[in-house]
Amino acid sequence: MYDFDVVRPKSIEEAVEALSREEAQPLAGGQTLIPTLKARLAAPSVLVSLSGIDGMKGVRRDDAGRLCIGGGTTHAEVMREAEAHYPGLASLAARIGDPAVRNRGTIGGSLANNDPSACYPAAALASRAVIVSDRREVAADDFFDGMFGTALEEGEIITEVRFAVPAAARYEKFIQPASRFPLVASFVARFDDELRVAITGASEDGVFRWDAAETALAGNFAPDALDGLRPGEDGMISDLHGSGAYRAHLVGVMTRRAVAALL
Known part of the structure; x- marks a missing residue:
């Protein structure tokens, strides 16, 4: 590690001001950033901790019936507080990492980082989520921009x-044992007027909607509607944990499991 300043603002306004400093970087749960600093892959001069901002924490329902989760809410809090309102999302949060990660990592930090194997991006994309920042609102369909890329601008905070x-949702995750990240995972969400399937862990471009599966399931919501269906191997992640062909295969397997569970 190396010397840097740490600022702990108490409000979103104070955080925005602190992030205007040269080489300042936000610190949410730190589950990605701290290892990155230890490896000297990043060298900010100022870390702006968001953990002290109460206005960015908690779970509530709004007048439109949406489940609104503060950007600084930990995975463990999502697991507990979302269970009564959105069991599919609570189940996803319960399987992120291990207890230490779940009690430190935050939903806002995960979405802002947009790791290609992170869990929350699939839930956001499948659930027609809206990401709210200190500046604007962005639909999940427009938020994710390739591996580790998002629509966030410099210094912008997910609040x-x-x-x-x-009406029903299920997240099926094929866990990579060493990291607890999904090797491939599928989030299936059924609305009264739409069905969405979002895939994480598979593509070099990060999370994506599997349009072919959505079309097939719209006509017949059953696992066998996906028989023989799989995305192409081009652009799939290929590493020591699994080839692109294997990940493409798992996309179909995980989605069929999610559909079967919902039935």
Whole structure:
């Protein structure tokens, strides 16, 4: 590690001001950033801790029936507080990492980082979520921009995530044992007027909607509607944990499991 300043603002306004400093970087739960600093892959001069901002924490329902989660809410809090409102999302949060990660990592930090194997991006994309920042609101469909890329601008903070709550949803995750990240995972969400399938862990471009599966399931919501269906191997992640072909295969397997569970 190396010397840097740490600022702990108590409000979003104070955080925005602190992030205007040269080489300042936000610190949410730190589950990605701290290892990155230890490896000297980043060298900010100022870390702006968001953990002391009460206005960025908590779970509530708004007048439109959406589940609104503060950007600074930990995975463990999502697991507990979302259970009564959105069990599919609570189940996803319960399987992120281990207890230490769940009690430190935050939903806003995960979405802002947009790791290609992170869990929350799939939930956001499948649930027609809206990502709220200190400056604007961005639909999940327009938020994710390739591996580790998002629509966030320099110094922009995720303050809240608003999930449309589907009639039913299921997240199926094939866990990579060493990291607890999904090797591939599928989030299936059924709304009264739409069905969405979001895939994480598979593509080099990060989270994506599997349009072919959505079309097939719209006509016949059953696992066998996906028989023989799989995305192409081009652009799939290929590493020591699994080839692109294997990940493409798992996309179909995880989605079929999610559909079967919902039935």
